[in-house]
Each structure stands twice: as C-alpha cells, then as structure tokens.
Amino acid sequence: LSGSEELKKKYLGPLAKGDAMFSYCLSEPDAGSDAAGMKTRAVRDGDHWILNGVKRWITNAGASDYYTVMAVTDPDKRSKGISAFVVEKSDEGVSFGAPEKKLGIKGSPTREVYLDNVRIPADRIIGEEGTGFATAMKTLDHTRITIAAQALGVAQGALDYAKGYVQERKQFGKPIADFQGIQFMLADMAMKVEAARALTYQA
Ligand SMILES: Cc1cc2nc3c(=O)[nH]c(=O)nc-3n(C[C@H](O)[C@H](O)[C@H](O)COP(=O)(O)OP(=O)(O)OC[C@H]3O[C@@H](n4cnc5c(N)ncnc54)[C@H](O)[C@@H]3O)c2cc1C
The missing domain is CATH 2.40.110.10 (Butyryl-CoA Dehydrogenase, subunit A, domain 2)
Known part of the structure; x- marks a missing residue:
C-alpha cells in the first residue's frame, strides 16, 4: 500500500x-x-x-x-x-x-x-x-474481512455442533431438539450466521 x-x-x-x-x-x-x-x-x-x-x-x-x-x-x-x-x-x-x-x-x-x-x-x-497509522488503517480495511470470515466459520461450526447435539441428547424421553425453546435458540443462531455470511460477502 x-x-x-x-x-x-x-x-x-x-x-x-x-x-x-x-x-x-x-x-x-x-x-x-x-x-x-x-x-x-x-x-x-x-x-x-x-x-x-x-x-x-x-x-x-x-x-x-x-x-x-x-x-x-x-x-x-x-x-x-x-x-x-x-x-x-x-x-x-x-x-x-x-x-x-x-x-x-x-x-x-x-x-x-x-x-x-x-x-x-x-x-x-x-x-x-x-503516515504509518494511515497505512495501518488501510491495511485493516483489507484484512478485517478475512477476520469476519474466520468468525463466521467459527459460528457455523458452533451451529453445526449444536444441531448434532440437540438430536443426540435426550431428556424427558425425547431429543431436546423437540423442545420449542431449544428450536427458538437454534433458529436465532442460524439467522445470525446467515446475516453474517451475507454481510461478509457484501464487504
Ligand atoms: C487471535 C488474535 C490475533 C491478533 N493478531 C494481531 C496481529 O497480528 N497484529 C496486531 O497488531 N494485533 C493483533 N491482535 C490484537 C487485536 O487487534 C486487538 O485485540 C484489538 O485491537 C482489540 O484490542 P484489545 O484486545 O486490547 O481490546 P480492548 O481495546 O481492551 O477492548 C475491550 C472491549 O472494550 C470495547 N471498547 C474499546 N473501546 C471502546 C469504545 N471507545 N467504546 C465502546 N467500546 C469500546 C471493545 O469493543 C471490546 O469489547 C490480535 C488479537 C487476537 C485475539
């Protein structure tokens, strides 16, 4: 730069x-x-x-x-x-x-x-x-998008892991995935991951 x-x-x-x-x-x-x-x-x-x-x-x-x-x-x-x-x-x-x-x-x-x-x-x-600080900030303009991609990958990994776990873990005689409160949480996670993916690609 x-x-x-x-x-x-x-x-x-x-x-x-x-x-x-x-x-x-x-x-x-x-x-x-x-x-x-x-x-x-x-x-x-x-x-x-x-x-x-x-x-x-x-x-x-x-x-x-x-x-x-x-x-x-x-x-x-x-x-x-x-x-x-x-x-x-x-x-x-x-x-x-x-x-x-x-x-x-x-x-x-x-x-x-x-x-x-x-x-x-x-x-x-x-x-x-x-001019070093200005160069440092311009560098971040390029590299922060890759940090966003890392964070997105970590979030997707956590969601995938959670999706597996809620089907495997049973309480009250059924997988905890069947409880609506858990479904709400997973839906919120999925929504945020998708929004973060769209924003990362746009950036
Ligand atoms: C894995 C990893 C790799 C890294 N690699 C590099 C590297 O290669 N080179 C490099 O130079 N740095 C690197 N960093 C450092 C990184 O850039 C800093 O962690 C980052 O700048 C945040 O600084 P901090 O951790 O001191 O947090 P702080 O500045 O102490 O912030 C702590 C919290 O306070 C909030 N906060 C701070 N100021 C305000 C404010 N004015 N208003 C509201 N909230 C505020 C922050 O959002 C955050 O939630 C790395 C960090 C990590 C974790």
Missing part, C-alpha cells in the same frame, strides 16, 4: 514465492482498540532508526521472517506522529514471548514481539514519516 519500490522489490518476491511471511505489529499491551495510544518508539539516528517497545497479540510472531512495525516518531502528533517500518526477525534486539493460549485460531501462533534497541537502516521506513 505505501512501501517504496525498493522495499517492494526486496520483500514482496520472497512473499509471493511462499518463502517468507510478514506479520503486522500494531497492538500493544495498552493499545488495542486505541491503537494510536501506542508507546513503541522509533528514534532517528543518522542513517538508521532505533526501535524500542513491546507489541502484543501478533499473529505468526516468531514464524514470520518480516514484521511491519508501527512506532511513534513524533509523540506530540498522536496518530499523525506514527510511522511504519520493516523489521526483520534476524535484526539484533528482536525477540518473542511465549505463544498465547487461545480458544481457537490454533493454526497460527500469537505472541508478543519485543524490540530492544533494534537498529534498522533508514530506508526500511514504509512511506513518509508520520
């Missing part, structure tokens, strides 16, 4: 070949919905940037070779003082937390990413200084 031609040449080839993955590092322990409240800092030092901070709930952290890291470059400007950078797993000072224990989405690890005086070349900035 915003990377220079040089960055695209260097990183998108391995990505397209399936040889490397990128993770997206926006969230922090105290910056979830309020992402602009992030504290990770990037300070310019000659031809380099030095990054310090903690990113949390990062999908595929540790598995990815590359990381798009949003960091504050001008603390007075809030969202307009945030810039985006490419950080590599092999950069000195990059490390990862233990995998989070999750209820679902077990196909990918979710970990913290620690940035401890990570020194990267100045040309690893993505776009102009101060």
